[in-house]
Amino acid sequence: MDKSLKDGIAKNTIPLSEDVEFMKSQSPAILGVGRTKFGEHYEKDPESLIDEAGLQALDSAGVTRKDLDACYLSDYFLQVTNKIGLEEGFFSELLELHVPMEKTRSFSSALLNACHAIQAGKYDIVLVGGMEKMTDRWDKIRDDLMLLEDPWSYYAGCTPEANHDLLLKGYINKHKIKGEQLKKLYNALAQISVKNHQNATKNPFAQYTSPITIDTVTKARKSACKSLGLFDFAPVSDGASALILANPKMAKKCSNIPIYVLGSGSATDYITFPARENRTGFTANTLAMGDALNQSKIEVKDIQLAELYDQSTLLEMLSLEDLGFCEKGKAWLDIYKSYEDYKGFYEIGGKKLFVNLNGGLKADGNPLGATGGAQIFEIVKQLRGEADNRQIELNGEYPKLGLVSELEGFGTKAYIHILGRNTD
Amino acid sequence: MSSQPIERRVSYIGDRLRGSQCTICGKEYFRGKNYCGVCGRKSFGKMKDIDFFYEQGTLEISTVVKQPTNRFVKMGSYTYGIVAFHEGKTRVPGRLTDTLIDCEQQDITCFDGKTVVPRFRRRYTVGESDVIPTVSLAFSVEDGYYPHQKYEIHKPKKRYENPGIVGYGVYTSKFRIKEGKMERSVPFIDEDAVTAAVEAGKMALIHSGVNNELIGKIYVGSESNPYAVNPIASKVAQVLKLGKEEKTNFVQSIDAVDTEFACKAATSMFKDASALVCYPKSNIPFAMAIGADNSQSAPRNAIGGELDHFVGFGSAAFIFGMQDIIAEVEGWYSCTSDTPDFWRRDMQAYPRHGGRFTGKPAYFKHVQKACKTLMEQLNLTVKDVDYFVPHQPNPSFPIRVAKQLGFNEEQYLPGIKVTKFGNTYSGAAPIGLAAVLDVAKPDQRIVLTSYGSGAGSDAYSFLTTKQISEKRNRQKFTVNHQIENEHLEYVDYHTYRRLKQGL
Numbered sequence: 001m002d003k004s005l006k007d008g009i010a011k012n013t014i015p016l017s018e019d020v021e022f023m024k025s026q027s028p029a030i031l032g033v034g035r036t037k038f039g040e041h042y043e044k045d046p047e048s049l050i051d052e053a054g055l056q057a058l059d060s061a062g063v064t065r066k067d068l069d070a071c072y073l074s075d076y077f078l079q080v081t082n083k084i085g086l087e088e089g090f091f092s093e094l095l096e097l098h099v100p101m102e103k104t105r106s107f108s109s110a111l112l113n114a115c116h117a118i119q120a121g122k123y124d125i126v127l128v129g130g131m132e133k134m135t136d137r138w139d140k141i142r143d144d145l146m147l148l149e150d151p152w153s154y155y156a157g158c159t160p161e162a163n164h165d166l167l168l169k170g171y172i173n174k175h176k177i178k179g180e181q182l183k184k185l186y187n188a189l190a191q192i193s194v195k196n197h198q199n200a201t202k203n204p205f206a207q208y209t210s211p212i213t214i215d216t217v218t219k220a221r222k223s224a225c226k227s228l229g230l231f232d233f234a235p236v237s238d239g240a241s242a243l244i245l246a247n248p249k250m251a252k253k254c255s256n257i258p259i260y261v262l263g264s265g266s267a268t269d270y271i272t273f274p275a276r277e278n279r280t281g282f283t284a285n286t287l288a289m290g291d292a293l294n295q296s297k298i299e300v301k302d303i304q305l306a307e308l309y310d311q312s313t314l315l316e317m318l319s320l321e322d323l324g325f326c327e328k329g330k331a332w333l334d335i336y337k338s339y340e341d342y343k344g345f346y347e348i349g350g351k352k353l354f355v356n357l358n359g360g361l362k363a364d365g366n367p368l369g370a371t372g373g374a375q376i377f378e379i380v381k382q383l384r385g386e387a388d389n390r391q392i393e394l395n396g397e398y399p400k401l402g403l404v405s406e407l408e409g410f411g412t413k414a415y416i417h418i419l420g421r422n423t424d
Numbered sequence: 425m426s427s428q429p430i431e432r433r434v435s436y437i438g439d440r441l442r443g444s445q446c447t448i449c450g451k452e453y454f455r456g457k458n459y460c461g462v463c464g465r466k467s468f469g470k471m472k473d474i475d476f477f478y479e480q481g482t483l484e485i486s487t488v489v490k491q492p493t494n495r496f497v498k499m500g501s502y503t504y505g506i507v508a509f510h511e512g513k514t515r516v517p518g519r520l521t522d523t524l525i526d527c528e529q530q531d532i533t534c535f536d537g538k539t540v541v542p543r544f545r546r547r548y549t550v551g552e553s554d555v556i557p558t559v560s561l562a563f564s565v566e567d568g569y570y571p572h573q574k575y576e577i578h579k580p581k582k583r584y585e586n587p588g589i590v591g592y593g594v595y596t597s598k599f600r601i602k603e604g605k606m607e608r609s610v611p612f613i614d615e616d617a618v619t620a621a622v623e624a625g626k627m628a629l630i631h632s633g634v635n636n637e638l639i640g641k642i643y644v645g646s647e648s649n650p651y652a653v654n655p656i657a658s659k660v661a662q663v664l665k666l667g668k669e670e671k672t673n674f675v676q677s678i679d680a681v682d683t684e685f686a687c688k689a690a691t692s693m694f695k696d697a698s699a700l701v702c703y704p705k706s707n708i709p710f711a712m713a714i715g716a717d718n719s720q721s722a723p724r725n726a727i728g729g730e731l732d733h734f735v736g737f738g739s740a741a742f743i744f745g746m747q748d749i750i751a752e753v754e755g756w757y758s759c760t761s762d763t764p765d766f767w768r769r770d771m772q773a774y775p776r777h778g779g780r781f782t783g784k785p786a787y788f789k790h791v792q793k794a795c796k797t798l799m800e801q802l803n804l805t806v807k808d809v810d811y812f813v814p815h816q817p818n819p820s821f822p823i824r825v826a827k828q829l830g831f832n833e834e835q836y837l838p839g840i841k842v843t844k845f846g847n848t849y850s851g852a853a854p855i856g857l858a859a860v861l862d863v864a865k866p867d868q869r870i871v872l873t874s875y876g877s878g879a880g881s882d883a884y885s886f887l888t889t890k891q892i893s894e895k896r897n898r899q900k901f902t903v904n905h906q907i908e909n910e911h912l913e914y915v916d917y918h919t920y921r922r923l924k925q926g927l
Contacts, residue, residue, distance in 0.1 A: 143493040150517075152454075155438060155547055156561035157489060157496050157504045157519035165487035166506065173485070224490060274506040274515040275454065279485075 028118040029251035029258035030419070031125075031244045032061025033377045038239035038365025039207040040135045046075070046082055047090050049240035050131040053373070054094075057127065061244035062255055069123035071101040072110035074130040075369030076408070080144050081137040091129075106130070107241060107372030108406040108415030112264050114245050124250050129242035132367035141236055149409045152272050163273055163410050164228055164312045170280040171318065175329035186227065188335040190217035192313040193231050193362055195342070200359025202390045205374070207237055207365030232313045237365035241373025243380070257384045262401075263296025263418040265289060271412055282411030285322035289405075292416035298401065300324040303418070304345075304352050304394055305382060305402040307375035310360040319405055320346075323416070325353060344392070354399075357382060357390050372406040376417065379404055383421045426554045434547075436674065438559035439663045441476035441542055443514060452513040473671075476514070476542055477560065477663075478626075480572040481507040483518065483540045488525060495548035498927050499613055501525040503535050507542075507563055521545055521562040522570070522598055522612050524913065539566040544622045544663055545614040549927040556650055558659070562614060569598040569911040571900045575626075578633030580747035582891070587698040588749030589742050589886065590710060591632020591895065594858045595623035596738035596845050596906050599913050601920040603733070606819065608846030609906075610920045611718050611737040614927060617648045618656050620851075621716035622663050624741035628712065629664060631899040632743045639666040639743065640708030641679045641700055645689025645850040648717045652770065655682040660714065686766060687815055688876030689850045690715025690740075694884060697744040698753045714741040717849035722774035723921060731777065734818045736846025737924070740854035750892040751861060751870065754885040757798040759790060766877035777877070783821070786879050791815065791825050794881035795873040802885055806830040809885075810868035813839030813856040815875035817847045838863055839870075844907045857886075859903040866890045 034056025036049050050073075058065060071091060078084040088101035104110045107130035114126045134141055146154045153163070172178075177185055194214055200206035212231060220229030251258035267287035270276045276283070293300065300323070308323075310316035320331040326348055338346040345352045358364045358378040361371060379402035381387040392399060404417045436442070437455050444453045446460030447470045454476070460467035486505025489496070496502075503520035520535060521543055540563035547557035564570050596609040597620075611620070621644050629636055644656040657680035661667060667678025683689045690713055697711035716739030721731035744753075765786035768775035778786070791814055799805070812831040816822040819842055826836035839856040848855055853874040860870050866888050873883040915923065 140494060143495060146493055152438075152561070153517035154493070155434060155557075155559050156517035157492065157499070157502060157548075158517055159489055159491065159493055159496075159504075161491070162487050162489050162504050166485055169485050169487065226488070226490065272454075272517070274517045279506070 026248050027260040028115045029248050029260050031246050031254050032057050033243045033380045035241040035377050036239050037205045038237045041238040046131050046133045053240035053242040057242035065095045067125050070099050070126045072114040072128045073103045074107045074110040106408045124247045126245050130370040130373045131240035132369040133238050134236045168314050174280045184336045185332040188332045189313040190214050191339040192316050193217045196360035196362040200363030203358050206359045208363045234361035234366035237367040239367035239370045241370040259380045259419050262420045263292040265291025265416040281318050281322045284414035288414040288416040289323045292418050296418045303403045305354045305399045307404045309407045375404045379419050426550045428555050431557045441560050443474050444471045445474045447472050454516050478575045481509045483538050484508045518563045522564040541572045567911050573630050575630050577635045583747050584749050586752045587702045588752035590745040591628050592742045593624045593627020594740045608736040613923050617646045617716045617718050620739040621656050621660050621714045624739035625660050625664050628741035628743050636665050637668045639710045641711040643693035643713045645683045645715045657682050686876035687849045688874040691874035691882040695756045701745050710745040712743050715850035715854040719849045728776045734847045736848045738845050738848035739851045740858050751886040751888045754887050755802045756884045758882045759793050760880035763879035790881035791873050791875050794883035798883035809871050811860045811870040812836045813872045815853045816842035819843050862902045864888045
């Protein structure tokens with residue numbers, strides 16, 4: 001083993017100066033959020049989508065474009081779908097601003113970078129925005145997605161769905177799930193899809209707002225002769241989302257209820273799925289969660305509201321395990337039991353956990369670069385008590401904490417953000 | 425749209441499944457790496473090049489892909505999964521090839537846990553004018569048709585006075601179309617003349633035990649090269665690592681060339697290979713000659729469609745040298761005339777032929793002349809010959825010509841395999857020769873007479889040595905193994921045309 005600078009120094013034992021401690025306590029605050037409806041926006045170009053979401057976010061935060069010190073943008077592959085490579089230039093022209101702008105791949109990544117800049121004291125108010133325009137290249141989108149996700153697997157014939165199949169099979173083999181148990185697992189996965197579609201019926205921005213039944217999911221599986229069918233996977237979507245992030249000092253002047261980013265975490269894993277050590281879940285998710293919990297000094301059991309990255313129904317289930325909500329190999333059973341008498345939330349170890357109240361990626365839509373923004377949008381709305389008929393309450397009040405989990409690729413990158421409102 | 429520089433880099437790694445191994449801790453990587461993540465800096469300079477080309481793996485987990493990405497659509501449904509080498513030290517993604525999956529079939533798991541062998545195949549569909557991408561992340565289940573065979577290098581024991589065949593290999597696919605008494609080999613959809621040439625070359629290396637680095641020249645004869653310009657031989661040289669590998673420049677120290685003369689493109693080179701290895705200043709101890717074809721034909725009912733009853737798919741490779749030879753080249757004679765009885769114009773997909781004109785003034789005249797002249801030159805009578813192998817474009821011509829020359833069934837039947845594989849064009853007479861070498865005893869004489877439209881014939885006389893029996897057990901994938909095999913899969917006419925058309 002190479003000698004590392006970190007060798008011999010236990011984690012968190014470096015004495016932090018008071019300044020650093022002070023900065024850490026100053027969590028950046030979300031002042032406002034905005035988003036477009038997700039779906040097939042054939043009439044709109046990517047710029048008009050982000051324009052719409054950005055203006056909404058500015059309006060809801062009560063700030064003007066001239067207040068912005070910087071912008072953090074995200075899109076997964078506009079370079080491929082729309083041959084747009086200098087997003088910052090388009091955005092500069094939209095806003096008529098010359099402030100620093102950077103582009104990342106996912107909304108959570110943009111937010112993380114924005115948080116770092118604000119925590120470092122570089123900027124006071126920034127816009128974080130994400131967009132994607134997948135239907136502009138609908139005919140080649142699966143090749144593009146797969147090639148980006150894992151090129152060597154693509155060369156060997158992998159598809160985006162096949163990797164989920166292998167993950168599911170690996171999970172079933174590892175935990176030796178068979179017979180009646182296996183039927184229950186498949187049923188639990190189908191219920192996830194039904195639940196997310198049900199949640200989306202109350203979300204005016206969702207791509208799909210009609211409810212579905214278990215039958216819909218199982219019929220799609222049967223017609224594909226596969227264990228996961230069309231209704232187990234998130235769709236291809238267009239859309240944009242945005243938020244205004246500010247230094248907490250600014251937040252106090254804001255008329256809205258500020259939502260603080262209490263903890264952020266991110267981690268990575270090998271691009272080649274077969275080369276990974278863990279092939280029955282996402283290690284990056286677990287690591288990012290640990291990091292975010294550590295930063296926010298919050299425990300998993302405190303979180304009762306989560307927006308999870310359900311690229312497939314399987315990933316919603318596995319996320320519950322990877323993030324520590326459920327015991328390994330048991331999430332399907334917790335889900336199955338929750339649905340026996342479903343009340344709108346999962347019941348895990350006697351605790352309520354609300355997951356994907358906006359309909360998740362499955363029904364709300366999954367315009368990659370904008371997806372995380374929609375997840376954060378939902379948590380912000382829930383914490384503020386502005387979620388209309390989707391609003392939940394915990395012990396008679398609006399939730400105080402919410403978690404957002406976003407992935408890039410097939411678990412190649414994981415981001416966790418823990419959001420909370422002031423409870424003073 | 426494909427990028428040639430990218431495709432070439434992917435092929436360099438993927439065709440051979442190149443990787444690295446740390447010589448300190450043994451950790452393995454698919455794809456080259458200059459250091460090991462466990463051993464860190466001290467592993468610099470201690471990483472060993474490895475590859476998985478001759479290895480066998482285990483398909484650990486798999487799923488059936490029924491809606492492939494665009495570039496894989498022509499493959500139909502296929503099994504995709506994770507293949508582990510060396511008990512899981514290395515894992516790679518892999519597609520099962522050589523399996524036809526019924527679309528209605530449920531999500532089957534029957535391949536999980538099976539032993540699989542990497543196969544060099546076309547990677548996926550690209551534009552008609554693009555470079556054809558290849559990869560060996562295609563695997564076949566070791567089901568008894570295509571066995572896993574190690575490649576072991578044997579130190580040469582004996583040097584001969586004259587050049588001869590040191591080793592050989594034959595490759596035909598596991599798919600067949602059967603019409604009446606005629607069986608023909610059908611390529612799987614990801615195969616072509618290039619992949620067949622590599623397979624035969626691989627088999628020849630395994631059989632000969634010759635060090636791949638010592639092969640100084642490779643000839644590939646074909647009339648179905650998927651490129652009008654771009655050699656098959658360069659691909660074969662790189663995939664099989666023929667000649668010394670110069671790592672700093674990514675080149676192989678070998679001369680590679682493709683040849684073309686209808687069905688005698690490969691046999692014509694036997695004498696060149698033989699002459700080269702015995703020329704003292706050539707510094708080339710071994711030379712390889714391959715005949716490979718995915719024999720082309722217009723569909724039935726179209727002009728030239730008569731060929732569609734006879735065309736096959738296959739290849740044969742021969743390594744020539746002066747050491748450890750199994751059959752000495754005793755003599756040769758060739759004749760040529762401008763007789764265009766079968767041809768394919770540039771830019772045309774399928775060849776045309778001259779009907780009955782292909783018989784008397786073409787095939788029969790040249791085969792008879794070449795064979796007779798050679799035997800006269802060597803003072804041989806029909807009785808001195810143990811086996812006669814003629815070119816075999818259809819079931820009747822070779823038998824008729826053998827009879828005309830005075831040979832009996834015992835002499836010509838062992839070398840006529842056209843009713844098993846079809847006309848494999850450049851591979852036809854060479855496969856016949858291989859079939860005879862598979863059964864010949866020491867000190868027997870084999871007369872080979874090829875024929876190429878256009879037209880010409882090459883006649884050779886070979887004398888087997890004692891070493892022919894010694895080397896026989898090195899090869900499991902014999903001609904007979906490929907004929908009498910319970911794992912052969914028979915396809916209908918429609919599937920045959922689809923598979924033959926390729927990606």
